[in-house]
Amino acid sequence: MAAARGQRGGDRDVPAAPNAAEVTMPIPPVSDTPMQRARAIPEAAVARLAVYLRVLSGMAEQGIVTLSSEELAAAAGVNSAKLRKDLSYIGSYGTRGVGYEVSVLVDQIERILGLTRSHSVAVVGIGNLGHALANYGGFPSRGFPVAALFDVDPDLVGVPVGGLPVSHIDDIPKVCAEREISIGVIATPPAAAQAVCDRLVAGGVASIVNFAPVVLQVPDHVEVRKVDLAVELQILSFHVARRADSMNVNGSALGNVDGVVIGR
Amino acid sequence: MAAARGQRGGDRDVPAAPNAAEVTMPIPPVSDTPMQRARAIPEAAVARLAVYLRVLSGMAEQGIVTLSSEELAAAAGVNSAKLRKDLSYIGSYGTRGVGYEVSVLVDQIERILGLTRSHSVAVVGIGNLGHALANYGGFPSRGFPVAALFDVDPDLVGVPVGGLPVSHIDDIPKVCAEREISIGVIATPPAAAQAVCDRLVAGGVASIVNFAPVVLQVPDHVEVRKVDLAVELQILSFHVARRADSMNVNGSALGNVDGVVIGR
DNA sequence: AGCCACTTGTGAACGAATGCACAAAGTGGC
DNA sequence: GCCACTTTGTGCATTCGTTCACAAGTGGCT
Ligand SMILES: NC(=O)c1ccc[n+]([C@@H]2O[C@H](COP(=O)([O-])OP(=O)(O)OC[C@H]3O[C@@H](n4cnc5c(N)ncnc54)[C@H](O)[C@@H]3O)[C@@H](O)[C@H]2O)c1
Ligand SMILES: NC(=O)c1ccc[n+]([C@@H]2O[C@H](COP(=O)([O-])OP(=O)(O)OC[C@H]3O[C@@H](n4cnc5c(N)ncnc54)[C@H](O)[C@@H]3O)[C@@H](O)[C@H]2O)c1
Numbered sequence: 206m207a208a209a210r211g212q213r214g215g216d217r218d219v220p221a222a223p224n225a226a227e228v229t230m231p232i233p234p235v236s237d238t239p240m241q242r243a244r245a246i247p248e249a250a251v252a253r254l255a256v257y258l259r260v261l262s263g264m265a266e267q268g269i270v271t272l273s274s275e276e277l278a279a280a281a282g283v284n285s286a287k288l289r290k291d292l293s294y295i296g297s298y299g300t301r302g303v304g305y306e307v308s309v310l311v312d313q314i315e316r317i318l319g320l321t322r323s324h325s326v327a328v329v330g331i332g333n334l335g336h337a338l339a340n341y342g343g344f345p346s347r348g349f350p351v352a353a354l355f356d357v358d359p360d361l362v363g364v365p366v367g368g369l370p371v372s373h374i375d376d377i378p379k380v381c382a383e384r385e386i387s388i389g390v391i392a393t394p395p396a397a398a399q400a401v402c403d404r405l406v407a408g409g410v411a412s413i414v415n416f417a418p419v420v421l422q423v424p425d426h427v428e429v430r431k432v433d434l435a436v437e438l439q440i441l442s443f444h445v446a447r448r449a450d451s452m453n454v455n456g457s458a459l460g461n462v463d464g465v466v467i468g469r
Numbered sequence: 470m471a472a473a474r475g476q477r478g479g480d481r482d483v484p485a486a487p488n489a490a491e492v493t494m495p496i497p498p499v500s501d502t503p504m505q506r507a508r509a510i511p512e513a514a515v516a517r518l519a520v521y522l523r524v525l526s527g528m529a530e531q532g533i534v535t536l537s538s539e540e541l542a543a544a545a546g547v548n549s550a551k552l553r554k555d556l557s558y559i560g561s562y563g564t565r566g567v568g569y570e571v572s573v574l575v576d577q578i579e580r581i582l583g584l585t586r587s588h589s590v591a592v593v594g595i596g597n598l599g600h601a602l603a604n605y606g607g608f609p610s611r612g613f614p615v616a617a618l619f620d621v622d623p624d625l626v627g628v629p630v631g632g633l634p635v636s637h638i639d640d641i642p643k644v645c646a647e648r649e650i651s652i653g654v655i656a657t658p659p660a661a662a663q664a665v666c667d668r669l670v671a672g673g674v675a676s677i678v679n680f681a682p683v684v685l686q687v688p689d690h691v692e693v694r695k696v697d698l699a700v701e702l703q704i705l706s707f708h709v710a711r712r713a714d715s716m717n718v719n720g721s722a723l724g725n726v727d728g729v730v731i732g733r
Numbered sequence: 734a735g736c737c738a739c740t741t742g743t744g745a746a747c748g749a750a751t752g753c754a755c756a757a758a759g760t761g762g763c
Numbered sequence: 764g765c766c767a768c769t770t771t772g773t774g775c776a777t778t779c780g781t782t783c784a785c786a787a788g789t790g791g792c793t
Pocket of ligand 1: 329330331332333334335355356357358374391392393394395397400401416417418434435601602603604605607
């Protein structure tokens with residue numbers, strides 16, 4: 206199918222500029238370009254900025270005008286040094302001795318995250334999860350209007366869900382282009398996910414959120430974020446097991462091998 | 470406890486271990502952390518092991534008995550060196566020149582992830598999302614039986630959802646103890662999440678998955694994993710914006726090399 | 734003005750995760 | 764038994780991310 210990339214043994218051999226996110230040279234040209242925005246923000250920081258934004262929105266609603274990094278950090282569940290460093294990636298908008306103005310931070314984070322314009326979302330697979338997503342009010346209100354729904358089931362096509370009629374997946378490319386969909390959300394059964402993904406890509410969608418528990422193969426210019434609940438549960442399971450292990454200290458050597466294999 | 474109100478170097482409220490020596494010492498605090506004996510598996514590797522496990526299960530169903538790190542890595546969407554390193558954290562179960570036996574890896578990963586026993590799950594907030602979760606067959610089949618459902622709505626209490634009757638949130642502590650719930654899933658509106666979380670903790674639940682867009686405050690021994698769709702969308706938005714930016718940059722240095730695509 | 738208490742922004746130390754490259758260990762052919 | 768070939772497991776360099784700790788600003792108070 207798509208993406209023949211990656212099979213070949215040495216496709217990654219080329220040492221040439223893999224991902225030089227930030228090629229900061231030891232001596233940055235002192236003559237800084239005025240509009241030198243977007244200087245590599247660490248991936249992890251971007252995720253946190255989104256969290257700060259939400260916390261700040263809540264603060265704004267409560268009428269809070271100014272706060273310190275310490276306060277915001279506590280509310281966001283991170284330590285204050287990290288918070289300040291994160292904010293420093295987007296500029297210097299604080300006042301020493303005082304703190305930050307909520308509205309300024311909100312504006313700046315929105316700018317950096319590209320939230321000054323809205324991004325239309327398409328949901329594919331209107332089953333249990335798809336219904337929940339289509340009905341969820343939290344996306345439109347945050348600049349992510351759900352502008353298209355798709356399913357393969359003829360009984361669903363044409364039926365309005367959350368006020369929007371479901372289209373057939375064969376129309377994905379056409380509808381996505383028409384409605385300028387920029388983000389596709391896949392909520393189909395795993396077996397259908399790759400095919401759906403391919404269609405979305407064919408329709409010009411370059412950002413995808415995938416709920417189906419499969420690894421999608423996509424061209425390089427497409428970005429996929431997976432939301433995998435089973436993995437989350439298993440990570441928790443791991444920590445539970447780890448915790449239990451460290452309890453019974455002595456016989457820790459790979460305890461039992463009781464072959465109680467679950468399911469499968 | 471957190472004590473240390475205040476100034477001196479950041480005090481953190483996060484898990485803590487390294488006691489920051491209060492006095493500023495010219496020399497770094499003597500590195501004393503011998504207790505960290507267990508060769509810990511990197512957090513990031515744990516998440517990937519869960520993915521490998523799923524891919525391997527699929528392989529097993531297809532009757533594949535043996536495979537190489539290269540093959541598994543391709544199927545899991547990672548590079549093979551990383552895959553081998555990840556596997557090396559759990560032991561040496563491969564055969565040089567040959568590869569890995571699928572069934573062995575499945576067993577070992579399940580052992581490490583603590584999947585040799587099942588973990589009962591409780592879902593709180595049986596709305597759109599909660600219904601989807603309660604009806605989802607993917608959890609029970611992977612060793613995470615949904616053993617309790619809770620909601621505050623009197624019209625819902627007693628109604629079976631996915632074959633299991635909904636209980637009232639006031640019974641969280643009691644029911645969780647009775648049914649030995651080990652993982653709680655929060656799918657309530659944001660405003661109710663913290664209160665629900667507190668009850669789960671009171672009921673002895675030490676692992677929580679939170680779908681509500683709020684930062685939960687929990688005691689140290691409780692682990693929370695948040696699933697935040699809005700954040701995912703905003704991260705995608707950020708990359709879209711960034712991509713657009715690098716487009717309209719006049720053909721300066723950035724040009725080709727900047728394959729800044731972080732998420733791959 | 735001068736002092737002081739407070740808070741930001743950031744260089745630098747530290748630590749975690751990734752990717753490379755190759756010795757070691759195995760298989761199969763002869 | 765030896766050689767050619769394959770693939771694992773891991774030491775090492777590198778890159779990415781977090782935390783520390785402090786100079787540099789800011790505003791209030793006397
Ligand atoms: N329900 C959950 O709580 C949950 C949790 C985690 C992951 N998931 C994953 O999310 C996905 C959806 O779960 P669900 O519970 O909503 O499943 P579901 O069976 O309720 O819904 C799937 C929907 O996809 C549609 N569909 C099937 N093939 C399709 C195709 N080729 N193109 C478009 N649509 C197609 C079906 O008609 C159906 O409406 C699954 O991959 C599941 O593993 C679900
Ligand atoms: N629906 C989605 O697709 C989606 C996506 C992302 C995040 N979320 C988040 O997930 C959560 C649930 O979303 P939803 O769409 O299912 O909402 P919903 O309104 O459909 O359901 C919420 C349910 O929680 C119950 N509830 C309210 N207060 C409660 C309390 N104190 N204790 C227990 N139950 C209580 C309500 O009775 C209702 O049944 C929300 O926080 C939402 O922001 C939902």
